[in-house]
Amino acid sequence: MTTPTTVSTCTPETEQGKHVFEIFGYSEYRGMGVGELIRSGTFSVGGHDWAILFYPDCPCDYITVCIKHLSQDAKVWASCELRLVDQTTGLASFLHKDGTRLFNPGDYFLGSGLSKKRTQFEASVYLRDDHLTIECILTVKKPRVSTTQFLNKIEAPPSNIMEQLGKLLGEENTTDVTFSVGGEIIGAHKILLAVRSPVFRAELYGPMKESKGQHVTIEDMQPAVFRALLHFIYTDSLPDVDKNVGEFNSELIWHLLVAADRYAVDRLKSVCESILSKNLDVETVSTTLALAYQHNCDRLKDVCLGFVSSSSVMDAVVATDGYKNLKTTCPHALIDMLEKTRRFHKT
Known part of the structure; x- marks a missing residue:
């Protein structure tokens, strides 16, 4: 025995x-x-x-x-x-x-x-x-x-489904829909897009679907942003952010937040909000605040307003180009910003 x-x-x-x-x-x-x-x-x-x-x-x-x-x-x-x-x-x-x-x-x-x-x-x-x-x-x-286990217990390998789905992005012979984005043609798989995005599901399978659903033109989006959107849909990750923490690209995340809201990829939208909230600075806070208002990101909006009111950086923020654009694109944000600052300094 x-x-x-x-x-x-x-x-x-x-x-x-x-x-x-x-x-x-x-x-x-x-x-x-x-x-x-x-x-x-x-x-x-x-x-x-x-x-x-x-x-x-x-x-x-x-x-x-x-x-x-x-x-x-x-x-x-x-x-x-x-x-x-x-x-x-x-x-x-x-x-x-x-x-x-x-x-x-x-x-x-x-x-x-x-x-x-x-x-x-x-x-x-x-x-x-x-x-x-x-x-x-x-x-x-x-x-x-860890809990005590038998040494000869047979362990199942960890899940690698995201890695396997990610490989599909490079397999052009299995794609069943193509997208024209900024002059580039990008292939994808309709069923995956439909599962991850209700907007894609309606475009590819619903009454508003394109002719035969085989080729779709995407307006007002950069190819790099669309590729990052697809990467998240396939793998639930953003390689340029998750794996290269030191290479934060605020412009990419701004555009990805817009794309996530456009296609109702809610988790990607939350990921973008989280990344932006952790990387706020004087130069980026105004643009991030404007996007938070435009795309109903209430938590991100509160973080931006808190940054400006609690860090005594209002003068530096006002001097940025982002603030000048904020006055034009989202003037009601300025009222909230001033009220938040006033309340903060009264406490």
């Missing part, structure tokens, strides 16, 4: 979170006294609670920022990045980073944190209109142990 062998595995699991702490009326906190602090709201990363601590009156005329582990029932391995935001651009240009270390309940990032000479800080771009912004990016690391 064979003795059964069991096995379990341990793999590292990482969770990252970002917290932004806005401090208004900075001058009112000067003179609080050494050891006195301002604490952010509690935020959670990796199942643990944390807070940003700001000390306006440290010895030797310094200001200091650090992080505290608030959870009282567990230890955790974590690393931290602390940033001060440039109030003229909205970008986090000053960076302090602590490597991974073990936190006991109630621990601080002792001896580290972000410290800066008060006179140097008060003359810097990090303080404007008595307002500063602190960003904290926490990375929590913990082991993930």
Whole structure:
């Protein structure tokens, strides 16, 4: 009789979170006294609670920022990045980073944190209109142990259906519909398009279908955008974004959001909104905001308005070409932007 062998595995699991702490009326906190602090709201990363601590009156005329582990029932391995935001651009240009270390309940990032000479800080771009912004990016690391299994258990291979469907994009001999896009002819498979897009289903199979449904002309779309749309329909991914994170192309994502809305590919539309919301800057926020209004992206609209109102970048945004276009194409967005900024600075 064979003795059964069991096995379990341990793999590292990482969770990252970002917290932004806005401090208004900075001058009112000067003179609080050494050891006195301002604490952010509690935020959670990796199942643990944390807070940003700001000390306006440290010895030797310094200001200091650090992080505290608030959870009282567990230890955790974590690393931290602390940033001060440039109030003229909205970008986090000053960076302090602590490597991974073990936190006991109630621990601080002792001896580290972000410290800066008060006179140097008060003359810097990090303080404007008595307002500063602190960003904290926490990375929590913990082991993930699998359930115990028999070693001789036969495991099924992982699904590769998306990889197989993706190969169909290059198989011209199996396509049953062609699209003319910007002078290029692109082949595809009607049934796949119909399953993934109700608009394609109506065009290719419904009463509004083209003659015989064999050839369709696509107006007002670049070939590269249509190819990216097809790639997502076939594989549920965007290779130029998912696999090359450092090569963000805002113009492509803008056009893809429009295409996703046009063909009712809702998941692609949400993916585009997510990517744009994570890559907002002074130059792109106005164009992104206009698209959010035009294509009913309420969550993206709120993120854009929040970026402008909370990062003190209004003057820089107003100077961009995107803002000039926004005034023409989406004037009601300006009213919402100004009202959001006004409400934010009243709180």
